[in-house]
Amino acid sequence: MATLNISLTPELAALIEEKVSSGMYHTASEVVREGLRLLKEQDEIRRLRLEELRREIQSGTDSLERGEARVFHSGEELAAHIEAEGRKLLADRRKRK
Numbered sequence: 001m002a003t004l005n006i007s008l009t010p011e012l013a014a015l016i017e018e019k020v021s022s023g024m025y026h027t028a029s030e031v032v033r034e035g036l037r038l039l040k041e042q043d044e045i046r047r048l049r050l051e052e053l054r055r056e057i058q059s060g061t062d063s064l065e066r067g068e069a070r071v072f073h074s075g076e077e078l079a080a081h082i083e084a085e086g087r088k089l090l091a092d093r094r095k096r097k
Helices: 010-022 028-065 075-096
Strands: none
Touching: 010 028
16 A cells, blocks of 8 residues: 655644544545545546537537527527427426326
8 A cells, every 4th residue: 555645734634633533434544535535436427427418519419410400590589499398398297297
């Protein structure tokens, strides 16, 4: 196991001490390992979200290339379309109940 020397702000050092004192963790190393595990998990979630966003963008681009785009000539027209679609979704949900 590697040994590292790190510097922490007083606030972070106090947080680690608080976690150990609470009995949630036995050592400061356990607290730091848990924090790093959570950071790694958060990075993976971000990566997955970015992948999904890229797929959605590609789907939209493909749709545009197939000529499936709909052009709205004003904000009011777009708002009316969104409202109508929302009402359809709401009606569908109510039917399923």
